[in-house]
Amino acid sequence: xxxxxxxxxxxxxxxxxxxxxxxxxxxxxxxxxxxxxxxxxxxxxxxxxxxxxxxxxxxxxxxxxxxxxxxxxxxxxxxxxxxxxxxxxxxxxxxxxxxxxxxxxxxxxxxxxxxxxxxxxxxxxxxxxxxxxxxxxxxxxxxxxxxxxxxxxxxxxxxxxxxxxxxxxxxxxxxxxxxxxxxxxxxxxxxxxxxxxxxxxxxxxxxxxxxxxxxxx
Amino acid sequence: xxxxxxxxxxxxxxxxxxxxxxxxxxxxxxxxxxxxxxxxxxxxxxxxxxxxxxxxxxxxxxxxxxxxxxxxxxxxxxxxxxxxxxxxxxxxxxxxxxxxxxxxxxxxxxxxxxxxxxxxxxxxxxxxxxxxxxxxxxxxxxxxxxxxxxxxxxxxxxxxxxxxxxxxxxxxxxxxxxxxxxxxxxxxxxxxxxxxxxxxxxxxxxxxxxxxxxxxx
DNA sequence: GTACAATGTTAGACGAGACTAACAAAATAA
DNA sequence: TTATTTTGTTAGTCTCGTCTAACATTGTAC
Numbered sequence: 001x002x003x004x005x006x007x008x009x010x011x012x013x014x015x016x017x018x019x020x021x022x023x024x025x026x027x028x029x030x031x032x033x034x035x036x037x038x039x040x041x042x043x044x045x046x047x048x049x050x051x052x053x054x055x056x057x058x059x060x061x062x063x064x065x066x067x068x069x070x071x072x073x074x075x076x077x078x079x080x081x082x083x084x085x086x087x088x089x090x091x092x093x094x095x096x097x098x099x100x101x102x103x104x105x106x107x108x109x110x111x112x113x114x115x116x117x118x119x120x121x122x123x124x125x126x127x128x129x130x131x132x133x134x135x136x137x138x139x140x141x142x143x144x145x146x147x148x149x150x151x152x153x154x155x156x157x158x159x160x161x162x163x164x165x166x167x168x169x170x171x172x173x174x175x176x177x178x179x180x181x182x183x184x185x186x187x188x189x190x191x192x193x194x195x196x197x198x199x200x201x202x203x204x205x206x207x208x209x210x211x212x213x214x215x216x217x
Numbered sequence: 218x219x220x221x222x223x224x225x226x227x228x229x230x231x232x233x234x235x236x237x238x239x240x241x242x243x244x245x246x247x248x249x250x251x252x253x254x255x256x257x258x259x260x261x262x263x264x265x266x267x268x269x270x271x272x273x274x275x276x277x278x279x280x281x282x283x284x285x286x287x288x289x290x291x292x293x294x295x296x297x298x299x300x301x302x303x304x305x306x307x308x309x310x311x312x313x314x315x316x317x318x319x320x321x322x323x324x325x326x327x328x329x330x331x332x333x334x335x336x337x338x339x340x341x342x343x344x345x346x347x348x349x350x351x352x353x354x355x356x357x358x359x360x361x362x363x364x365x366x367x368x369x370x371x372x373x374x375x376x377x378x379x380x381x382x383x384x385x386x387x388x389x390x391x392x393x394x395x396x397x398x399x400x401x402x403x404x405x406x407x408x409x410x411x412x413x414x415x416x417x418x419x420x421x422x423x424x425x426x427x428x429x430x431x432x433x434x
Numbered sequence: 435g436t437a438c439a440a441t442g443t444t445a446g447a448c449g450a451g452a453c454t455a456a457c458a459a460a461a462t463a464a
Numbered sequence: 465t466t467a468t469t470t471t472g473t474t475a476g477t478c479t480c481g482t483c484t485a486a487c488a489t490t491g492t493a494c
Contacts, residue, residue, distance in 0.1 A: 005481065026441060038482055040443060045480095057442060057489060087304075088330050098324045105318045113305050222451065243471055255452055257473060262450095274459060274472060 004104040007073050008032065009042055010051065011103075013062050014070035022059035068135035075131040076103040076111050078124035083114045093167035123177075128158060142213035145181065146191060146206055153182045154214035166211060174198055181214065221321040224290050225249065226259055227268065228320075230279050231287035239276035285352035292348040293320040293328050295341035300331045310384035340394075345375060359430035362398065363408060363423055370399045371431035383428060391415055398431065 002010070012031045016023045025043065029036045047054035051066035062070060080099040084090040090098075105111075115121075115133075122138060124130050131137045142157050156179045159166065170176070175197075182196040191206030204212075219227070229248045233240045242260065246253045264271035268283035279287060297316040301307040307315075322328075332338075332350075339355060341347050348354045359374050373396045376383065387393070392414075399413040408423030421429075 003480080024441080025443090034481090035483065036442065037444080037484080042481080088334065090326075090330065094326065098322070098327050101322045101324065102319075105315070107315045107318065109307075109311065110315050113307065117305065220450080241471080242473090251451090252453065253472065254454085254474080259451080 002069065006042075006046065006051075007069075007104055009039075009046060010062070010066060010070040011073050011077070013052065013060060014067065014074060017062065021061045023061070024059050028060070071131035071135035071137060072133075073103055075133070075135070076105075078128060078130040079111055079114050079118065079121075082118055082121055082124045082130070086118060091167075091171060093171065123158070140215075142215055144210050145193070145195075145204070145212040145214050146209040148183055148214065150183055150186050153180060154216060155180055156212060157215040158213035159211055169208065173202060173204075175212075219286065223259075223263065223268075224286075224321055226256075226263060227279070227283060227287040228290050228294070230269065230277060231284065231291060234279065238278045240278070241276050245277070288348035288352035288354060289350075290320055292350070292352070293322075295345060295347040296328055296331050296335065296338075299335055299338055299341045299347070303335060308384075308388060310388065340375070357432075359432055361427055362410070362412075362421070362429040362431050363426040365400055365431065367400055367403055370397060371433060372397055373429060374432040375430035376428055386425065390419060390421075392429075 009028070009032070012028055013023050016027050016031060025036055025039050029039045032039065043052055043054050043060060046052045046066070050063055051069060053061045053063060077099050080102045081095045084095040084098060085092060122130055123140075129137050129139060140157075143154075145154070145156075148154055156175060156177055158177070159170070179197050184194040184196055184201060186193050191209070193204045193206075193209055194201055195204050196202075226245070226249070229245055230240050233244050233248055242253055242256050246256045249256065260269055260271050260277060263269045263283070267280055268286065270278045270280060294316050297319045298312045301312040301315060302309060339347055340357075346354050346356060357374075360371075362371070362373075365371055373392060373394055375394070376387070396414050401411040401413055401418060403410050408426070410421045410423075410426055411418055412421050413419075
């Protein structure tokens with residue numbers, strides 16, 4: 001249906017969209033590391049295919065069709081990541097690049113099988129929601145750990161950032177999705193939290209706690 | 218290192234090679250379903266890269282370097298097929314197309330992991346040998362079932378042909394690699410064999426028994 | 435409110451990998 | 465051995481996705 005290249009543009013448009021669903025050519029260009037004129041001409045092509053709304057000098061917006069296609073690509077990406085972690089034993093920080101390639105495979109059966117083997121998951125190993133087969137996303141409302149109060153006990157549910165370094169940081173601190181966190185104290189000066197989990201108490205900087213999304217209990 | 222396109226040419230050259238390692242432009246063109254002039258220009262390109270020996274109006278031959286690269290691609294293909302069958306529960310007839318795509322992924326870790334999870338197999342689900350990590354192939358000598366004699370008991374080890382229809386035929390007859398076959402009788406007129414396996418006796422035509430490779434016991 | 439900076443657009447080029455049309459060589463048949 | 469068919473090659477074109485250079489518009493600062 002779409003080329004890997006087109007799929008990458010759609011995915012980037014989707015993830016870069018602000019509240020109004022707008023993305024600038026410049027942002028897209030930086031994200032994809034592709035020069036602006038190239039991005040520009042691709043946007044015209046995607047506009048011809050009714051995937052984006054394009055008007056010269058205006059921000060870009062995905063059409064409904066574009067959003068759906070993008071969500072389906074994201075779905076494949078996240079299912080793949082999850083499969084690699086859960087079924088093949090890769091670490092969080094290793095899976096992104098592999099998933100970026102596998103997401104473009106033309107084989108519905110392959111993704112269906114992964115979904116099945118994973119038990120139809122709703123959230124990926126990074127805690128991000130996985131769009132369903134029709135491209136719908138169930139957005140769950142999580143709080144930042146940094147916004148929680150002393151004495152609360154919460155469960156690590158997602159991370160906002162999936163940089164290699166951050167994922168390695170999580171691994172090295174034995175922080176995993178589902179880990180129960182008990183907030184023992186908060187340093188009011190810099191927001192550093194003393195958090196107890198796995199029967200140990202550790203310090204988490206504000207920089208880290210802002211990237212951790214939690215749910216109650 | 219090489220583009221998916223180049224890899225496909227290398228793989229085709231490898232599998233089409235006759236005893237002398239020769240392949241004609243025409244054969245390659247038919248196999249890949251790509252017109253001869255395109256194949257021709259790609260051969261010049263691969264010759265520049267020292268992957269094939271090319272002289273005008275002469276048959277093509279892979280260089281040692283070309284053979285090694287081709288074997289490594291074949292290795293990825295077969296490891297993938299095996300993984301899909303053994304670990305994901307796909308049927309033999311479903312895996313070829315998926316493996317054709319996955320074999321081109323740029324991720325040594327991914328193939329290493331599959332190899333590991335599969336226990337470093339030497340033969341793929343079709344019974345074909347899997348080249349090792351350095352591109353070497355251990356050729357095992359199998360006999361055709363059609364050449365066996367009445368009373369022999371042999372083990373199905375490989376198939377010579379992986380067409381969809383043939384793989385479905387095997388499935389529908391509960392024939393799998395490793396199945397023990399006891400040859401009860403052979404019809405001398407047309408070579409049809411009565412073979413006992415899985416506690417049932419079935420008739421196998423000569424057309425089928427010529428495609429089945431077996432080993433002793 | 436003009437000047438400068440940042441962002442967006444147009445035009446033209448290029449390499450990869452496909453094609454067709456036309457021609458050349460080799461193999462085969464008469 | 466000549467004619468015909470098959471196979472191989474050359475030349476030129478096309479699309480895709482990238483680029484650079486040049487120009488246009490919008491936003492920002494003074």
